[in-house]
Amino acid sequence: MSSAQDAIVVGIDGSEHSLRALRWAAANARRRHEPLHVVYAFAPLAGFYGAGMPVLQNAYDELVRVGEKTLADAVRTAREVAGDEVTITSEMPDEPAAPVLVSRSRGARMIVLGSSGAGGFTGMLTGSTTVEVSAHAQCPVAVVRGRDTEDGPVVVGVDGSANSERALDTAFEEASWRGAPLIAVHAWSDDQFTGYYGALPLAVDWDEIEQDEQRLLAEQLSGRQERHPDVKVERVVVRDRPRHQLLDWSAQAQLVVVGSRGRGGFGGLLLGSTSQALLHHAQCPVMVVRPGHER
CATH class of the missing domain: 3.40.50.12370 (Rossmann fold)
Structure with missing residues (x-):
């Protein structure tokens, strides 16, 4: 059974937009007493294949290292918001973001995304990815944008x-x-x-x-x-x-x-x-x- 089953799933990419989405998702996991699953879809080779450029092993290893640090930092941030009683899991699949998140939506409570991913080092959560996941997910999709408040209706x-x-x-x-x-x-x-x-x-x-x-x-x-x-x-x-x-x-x-x-x-x-x-x-x-x- 996937860690995304019956969890609030949040997609991150290291950008400020995805960090806001992460905090929003963690706060909702705390409120609902539901598990949180953090997904960092890591596909570093996608940008190289079309150009026919080989990827040096040390360059790839560095991308993996940065990705692992980004994910670890995200989990720590989520823990600060959600508290110790919320179960937090994470994964860094070597796949593009949209199909990964649509797949995880099959058993999730909701998917949470930032409104744009421009600024993250892979640029995962672009506007088109957010729209694609919103269009195809099999659970509710929350897109965190605008004001960040728990006030109002x-x-x-x-x-x-x-x-x-x-x-x-x-x-x-x-x-x-x-x-x-x-x-x-x-x-x-x-x-x-x-x-x-x-x-x-x-x-x-x-x-x-x-x-x-x-x-x-x-x-x-x-x-x-x-x-x-x-x-x-x-x-x-x-x-x-x-x-x-x-x-x-x-x-x-x-x-x-x-x-x-x-x-x-x-x-x-x-x-x-x-x-x-x-x-x-x-x-x-x-x-x-x-x-x-x-x-």
Whole structure:
């Protein structure tokens, strides 16, 4: 059984972004009393093969030494944050980051990444890697960006889909663990009710639509509030694009939770425009919940 099984898994690369992600993951492991698994995907030969350049043994050995030190330092930092009661394991596989982390996601509680890896000596956690893991992981993926705070509400986007239901379940759990209020945001757009070029094909009763959207959110919350009586819930129903609302709420939230579309195709297309916008522009950590996630 992998050390990642039932653990919070964090990917590091030595950059400041991944160090923030490491501390965030360690704090969550402490809060949840769950194990933490630190992954430093080490693929030093990847940059040499295309150029046809041989790698001298002493150069490779030096890269391994630096990698081992980076991982050891990360484990010490995690221990300082998580305390002695959290089990911390680590690994340095000789593979590219994205496939390693997607593989570890199969049994993990969540994957935690920094928003960018530029600055680490291997540059592991580039934006494209973060997007790829977020798109393909089989557990929730938390991308640590923006403000680093434990104050503020947990915010979740709700659109009535199966994906947002899974995100809503995860958001309730996160709010409960954190002792934070939950803000459930349902944003609906005129585009749902208008034709091409914004033309109205029929007379639209916006008041009736507003009531329907209120009912949709109430139905999504039904039962979940009863299962989490400790979580104070605020409902927000607004006529706007979801990405605009969630980005605005990220300015005061400690975490934004969103589902992903999961329609297939290339990595970026798996996420949808709202998830993509949050990964790149949110002012707080973002958690993407993939289709099929059942914990």
